[in-house]
Amino acid sequence: MIDGFASMAITGYSWAGIAAYPLAGPLLAFRAAKGKEDRARRLERFGYPSADRPHGPLVWIHAASVGETLAVVGLMRELRRRDINVLLTTGTVTSAELVRLRLDGEIIHQYVPLDLRPAVRRFLDYWGPDIAISVESEIWPTTLGELDRRHIPQILVNARMSDRSFERWHRHNSIAEALFSRLSLVIAQSDVDAERFRDLGAWPVAVSGNLKVDGDAPPCDMAVLARYREQIGHRKTWAAISTFEGEEKIAVMVHRALKAHVGLLTIIVPRHPERCDELEAMMVEKGLKVARRTRDDAITPDTDVFLGDTIGEMGLYLRLTEIAFVGRSITGQGGQNPLEPAMLGCAVLSGPNVENFRDSYQRLVRNGNARIVRDAEMLAKAVHFLSVNDLARHKMIDAGTETLQEMRGALVATIKGLEPYINPLTVKARLEPRAARQR
The missing domain is CATH 3.40.50.11720 (3-Deoxy-D-manno-octulosonic-acid transferase, N-terminal domain)
Structure with missing residues (x-):
C-alpha cells in the first residue's frame, strides 16, 4: 500500500x-x-x-x-x-x-x-x-x-x-x-x-x-598488441585507466617525477574519450610527447604518454602493463571497476574514494592485490616501487588471480x-x- x-x-x-x-x-x-x-x-x-x-x-x-x-x-x-x-x-x-x-x-x-x-x-x-x-x-x-x-x-x-x-x-x-x-x-x-x-x-x-568477476577478460587484437609490445621494448610501463577530470594531471605529475629514474612510459585511458583533444594539449604544453591510439601513432623511445582514446580496447591497454591505477577515486567519487586489471595480470592502485566498488576493493586489498593511495605523491611512490621491484609486483598480481577465483x-x-x-x-x-x- x-x-x-x-x-x-x-x-x-x-x-x-x-x-x-x-x-x-x-x-x-x-x-x-x-x-x-x-x-x-x-x-x-x-x-x-x-x-x-x-x-x-x-x-x-x-x-x-x-x-x-x-x-x-x-x-x-x-x-x-x-x-x-x-x-x-x-x-x-x-x-x-x-x-x-x-x-x-x-x-x-x-x-x-x-x-x-x-x-x-x-x-x-x-x-x-x-x-x-x-x-x-x-x-x-x-x-x-x-x-x-x-x-x-x-x-x-x-x-x-x-x-x-x-x-x-x-x-x-x-x-x-x-x-x-x-x-x-x-x-x-x-x-x-x-x-x-x-x-x-x-x-x-x-x-x-559480482557478475563482473564471471565475465571474460576484455579482448584485444593480438597483432596490434604484439606491435605495441615490440615498440615499447624493455621500457617500464604503468597505466592510469578510467580517469576523471584532474586525475590525468596527477598521472602526468607521476610521469614527470619518475621518467628520469625508470625511463617510464605512461598509458592514460580517460573514462570519456571525447576529452582527449584537451588532454593532449595539456600534456604537450607540459613538454611531453604523446602518441594516440586513434592516430595509430607509433610508440617511440621518446614517447612519454600513450593516450588510449578508443572505445572497447581496455584489453589492449591493460595487456601493455603490469601496474594499473584505477580512476574516479582521487579527484572523482565512487571509484571504477578494479576487476578488469586484476583479471589481466595487473597490480591495482586506487585512490580512497571507491564506495561504489567497496566489496571488490576490500577483497583485493585484504588479499594483497590492491593498494590505496591518497594523492599524487603516494601514487608516484607506489608506481616507482612496483616498477623496480619485480617480486613485490608479481606477488600482487598472483594475489589478484587467487582473489578472483574465490569470487567466481x-x-x-x-x-x-x-x-x-x-x-x-x-x-x-x-x-x-x-x-x-x-x-
Missing part, C-alpha cells in the same frame, strides 16, 4: 515528465552536438524502434553504460542459449559502440527511452517484453510504474547501493518503499547491498556476488535466482517453432 505522500510525489514526477516532454527534443539535439547522443538514432530515446521485434519470448535488459553492459554479457548469452530473444538498452554512445563491437548479431540493441510516459509506453507497446531486467542500480519511476501496470516482472541483477544513494533514498523512505516494493526480485552483489535494498522495501532479495560463481547464482522467470520462457521458446511447423 503506497502512502499518500509517496503517491503524490510519484504522480507529480510523472506529470512533470509529461510537461517536459516537448523540451526533450532540443535537449537531445544539444547533447548530440556535444557527442553525448547518437544523432542518427535519437528517436529511439522517444521509444520509436529502429529494429524489428523478433517472434517469441523476449527479455529486456537495461544496462546504463559500459561497465553494466560487460557485467551481463554472460547472462545475455545464457538467455540466447535458451532460445530467448534479448533486447539490450543502454544510455551512452560508448556502450552502444561496445555492443556493436562485441555483441553484434547476438542481441538487439536500442537506446533506452527517456523516463517520460509517452516514450516508455511507445517502447513497451512495440517490444512487449516478457521480463524486464535492470543492472546494478537503475530505478526509473515512470518505467517501473508502466511495467507494474502491465504486470511485467521487473528484476534488478548485480544490484548495488552506494552509501550516498542509500542515504538519499532513506531520507525519502516512503517514496523508496513505493518504488522498490514493485520489483519482483533483487539479486544483490553483497550482503550489505542486499540489506540496504530490504531496508528500502525490496522483497525478495538474494545475493549472488555470481553468474550461476544469478541464473538460479532467475529460473522461476526464465524457465517458462525457455519452454515457450522451444515449443513455439514446433507448433508453427505443425500448423
Whole structure:
C-alpha cells in the first residue's frame, strides 16, 4: 500500500515528465552536438524502434553504460542459449559502440527511452517484453510504474547501493518503499547491498556476488598488441585507466617525477574519450610527447604518454602493463571497476574514494592485490616501487588471480535466482517453432 505522500510525489514526477516532454527534443539535439547522443538514432530515446521485434519470448535488459553492459554479457548469452530473444538498452554512445563491437548479431540493441510516459509506453507497446531486467542500480519511476501496470516482472541483477544513494533514498523512505516494493526480485552483489535494498522495501532479495568477476577478460587484437609490445621494448610501463577530470594531471605529475629514474612510459585511458583533444594539449604544453591510439601513432623511445582514446580496447591497454591505477577515486567519487586489471595480470592502485566498488576493493586489498593511495605523491611512490621491484609486483598480481577465483560463481547464482522467470520462457521458446511447423 503506497502512502499518500509517496503517491503524490510519484504522480507529480510523472506529470512533470509529461510537461517536459516537448523540451526533450532540443535537449537531445544539444547533447548530440556535444557527442553525448547518437544523432542518427535519437528517436529511439522517444521509444520509436529502429529494429524489428523478433517472434517469441523476449527479455529486456537495461544496462546504463559500459561497465553494466560487460557485467551481463554472460547472462545475455545464457538467455540466447535458451532460445530467448534479448533486447539490450543502454544510455551512452560508448556502450552502444561496445555492443556493436562485441555483441553484434547476438542481441538487439536500442537506446533506452527517456523516463517520460509517452516514450516508455511507445517502447513497451512495440517490444512487449516478457521480463524486464535492470543492472546494478537503475530505478526509473515512470518505467517501473508502466511495467507494474502491465504486470511485467521487473528484476534488478548485480544490484548495488552506494552509501550516498542509500542515504538519499532513506531520507525519502516512503517514496523508496513505493518504488522498490514493485520489483519482483533483487539479486544483490553483497550482503550489505542486499540489506540496504530490504531496508528500502525490496522483497525478495538474494545475493549472488559480482557478475563482473564471471565475465571474460576484455579482448584485444593480438597483432596490434604484439606491435605495441615490440615498440615499447624493455621500457617500464604503468597505466592510469578510467580517469576523471584532474586525475590525468596527477598521472602526468607521476610521469614527470619518475621518467628520469625508470625511463617510464605512461598509458592514460580517460573514462570519456571525447576529452582527449584537451588532454593532449595539456600534456604537450607540459613538454611531453604523446602518441594516440586513434592516430595509430607509433610508440617511440621518446614517447612519454600513450593516450588510449578508443572505445572497447581496455584489453589492449591493460595487456601493455603490469601496474594499473584505477580512476574516479582521487579527484572523482565512487571509484571504477578494479576487476578488469586484476583479471589481466595487473597490480591495482586506487585512490580512497571507491564506495561504489567497496566489496571488490576490500577483497583485493585484504588479499594483497590492491593498494590505496591518497594523492599524487603516494601514487608516484607506489608506481616507482612496483616498477623496480619485480617480486613485490608479481606477488600482487598472483594475489589478484587467487582473489578472483574465490569470487567466481555470481553468474550461476544469478541464473538460479532467475529460473522461476526464465524457465517458462525457455519452454515457450522451444515449443513455439514446433507448433508453427505443425500448423
